[in-house]
Amino acid sequence: MDIVKVTKDSQRQDAYYVRRTVFVEEQHVPEELEIDELEESAIHFVGYESGEPVAASRLRFVNGYGKLERICVMKDQRGRSYGKKMIEEMEAVTREYAYDKAKLNAQTQAEKFYESLGYVTISGEFMDAGIPHVTMVKKLS
Numbered sequence: 631m632d633i634v635k636v637t638k639d640s641q642r643q644d645a646y647y648v649r650r651t652v653f654v655e656e657q658h659v660p661e662e663l664e665i666d667e668l669e670e671s672a673i674h675f676v677g678y679e680s681g682e683p684v685a686a687s688r689l690r691f692v693n694g695y696g697k698l699e700r701i702c703v704m705k706d707q708r709g710r711s712y713g714k715k716m717i718e719e720m721e722a723v724t725r726e727y728a729y730d731k732a733k734l735n736a737q738t739q740a741e742k743f744y745e746s747l748g749y750v751t752i753s754g755e756f757m758d759a760g761i762p763h764v765t766m767v768k769k770l771s
């Protein structure tokens with residue numbers, strides 16, 4: 631998979647396509663919650679396999695953290711370490727911007743996955759868009 635830091639509108643539309651497919655269609659998140667007012671202040675990423683968009687995410691910088699958001703992989707592409715690759719790319723960009731900490735709000739069903747990448751849970755469970763989440767952090771070296 632090739633990961634692109636979005637610089638063109640067509641790439642951003644590809645990222646939105648993956649996000650809508652995973653979050654809105656598959657997980658039933660209302661579209662007005664998925665595509666929000668923070669899009670313009672974020673760095674967007676899209677992962678391509680054979681020229682097709684298969685993964686997406688966005689990164690913002692909030693309160694001293696690189697905040698990893700909207701991380702998703704198309705259902706038929708899961709199990710290929712694409713999520714891990716997206717996170718590694720976002721962490722690398724976070725370090726490029728001179729931040730040494732990452733934070734994310736993980737769906738509880740993905741908590742073990744993030745733990746395997748070095749993230750530590752720092753919150754109790756909370757609901758976001760009708761889905762249980764926890765906040766997790768990682769010190770970047």
